[in-house]
Amino acid sequence: MTPSAFAAFVSAEKPLTPENVRPGGLAFLVVMVLCVAVFFLARSFLKHSKKAQEPWEGESPTDKS
Numbered sequence: 001m002t003p004s005a006f007a008a009f010v011s012a013e014k015p016l017t018p019e020n021v022r023p024g025g026l027a028f029l030v031v032m033v034l035c036v037a038v039f040f041l042a043r044s045f046l047k048h049s050k051k052a053q054e055p056w057e058g059e060s061p062t063d064k065s
Contacts, residue, residue, distance in 0.1 A: 014020065
């Protein structure tokens with residue numbers, strides 16, 4: 001499809017107005033998948049930060065061996 005044919009096809013559709021534009025289910029699904037991914041990444045980060053050998057800044061070093 002040439003660019004001019006594509007432009008003619010797009011302009012032939014009805015114009016976008018608040019009455020005929022709705023949020024899609026695919027967008028909702030993508031947002032939910034991203035939320036789940038962030039949850040698991042945060043949980044993994046907390047697990048690994050608890051296992052860290054070096055103390056955090058401001059903490060006193062303790063001998064864990």
